[in-house]
Amino acid sequence: MVTELLATSTTTASSITDTDWAEFAAELRPTKTFHGLGDGVVREGARLIRKGDADYETARQVWNAMHQRYPLAIVEAAGAADVVATVNFAREHDLPITPRCGGHSIPGLSTVDDGIILDLSRMRAIQIDPVRKTARVEGGALLGELDHESQAFGLATVGGQISNTGVAGLTLNGGWGWLARRFGYTVDNLISAQVVTADGRLLNASKDENPDLFWGLRGGGGNFGVVTLFEFQLFEVGPLVYGGQISWPIEKAIDLLKFYREWGPRQVEELTTEVIAWHTEEEDGSLSDQAVISMSLCFSGDPKDLDDALAELLAFSPDDMVVEAEWLPYAVLQTQYDEFLRHGFNTYYKYGVLDDLSDEFLETAFNGWLTKKSNHTFMTLGYWGGAMSRAGDDVPFPRNKEPWRAVTEIRWEEAHERDENVQWAHDYWSSIEGYFSTKNQYLNFTGDLGEDLVRDAYGRSVYERLREVKRTYDPQNLFRMNQNIVP
Known part of the structure; x- marks a missing residue:
């Protein structure tokens, strides 16, 4: 059902007249200058951007270039009143509406054909x-x-x-x-x-x-x-945490994954890690031809406990190890993937959870990844556990009881490469999905849509x-x- 909504229009532009838009635009907060503060302070007001406007092509784009959709309008709201006006307008005209903040939705839920994008990016206080x-x-x-x-x-x-x-x-x-x-x-x-x-x-x-x-x-x-x-x-x-990557030659991948299987559950909760098989970027922004296997990590505990927390990891194949981790501001660590996962790439995700990691799964998952169509595609394997595994309050979020999660992010640069990369993703995933414990999904990490997927993710009673x-x-x-x- 949802897939059909994304693929087809529920209305047409001709059903909305210029008069309708003008009346709606009048409800939005205009730009205002507040006097008595030196030279005056200008707060940007709401904007209504329609097809044909100069900023339309830029304004309709989202992080995942795989999703090229054409809304009737983008409303850049400046406050809650603008949001109310936009929601009312969409409801009264039976228009699909989607809120957008950072625009990072993997399945393209931050954009829509023939509807309204409600852009909240001016509301950032x-x-x-x-x-x-x-x-x-x-x-x-x-x-x-x-x-x-x-x-x-x-x-x-x-x-x-x-x-x-x-x-x-x-x-x-x-x-x-x-x-x-x-x-x-x-x-x-x-x-x-x-x-x-x-x-x-x-x-x-x-x-x-x-x-x-x-x-x-x-x-x-x-x-x-x-x-x-x-x-x-x-x-x-913080403000300082220990983070970054520790990398080994790709030939060490299976050995590292098997080590991680044993060591991961013994991590202190102040340490979060994931193993990534990827092609890292060179200084000029191009990808290295040679893949590596890395342990990406963040230790946010007491500095005096760092050595004990990492002792076993640093003892794994030290002669082949390249350490690109250090004490750095937490806010800086949070930006380490920004350029690598920048706007404008075509992106498709596959995600699964596991109770444990068999040798067969590790070898099938890694060797399958080596057949990828694009060197921008990478796979991660992480041990979650800790506070994530504890039940806490009664919430509908489908909290994994399974401690391991596998993610493959399929990425490519040019639109014409879509079919071969998506087909590879489905073929690859069909080779390993039998190892996963449940149909549980972390919905921020799935590139797919559909009522059955959503119901399976939450479980019937929660749904x-x-x-x-x-x-x-x-x-x-x-x-x-x-x-x-x-x-």
């Missing part, structure tokens, strides 16, 4: 309370901005690995990052939210206020409304409870450009 150790974050903020503000006070919350990822999309589908083994998923640390629902109301959601909506937000994606403000719990972190929340707050499924929960 962040307020840190260093006494309560909390952050109030507008819905368009990026992770790097949250890290920058919170690290000024030696604080951080759990958040991704790419600094230009949107806080909203990461949070609403779970949120994994370098601190997750210590503090759980991003969604575990969400205290409250303000949400514009399908009927145009602005609601507070917390454990005490609209608790059913708050429950649904913590893992239910964008199904229930547009979040204009998040409140997060912060923790004392049915999510449907009840959906019927309460969005019975007509206005917010359907997502990993959709059908009312």
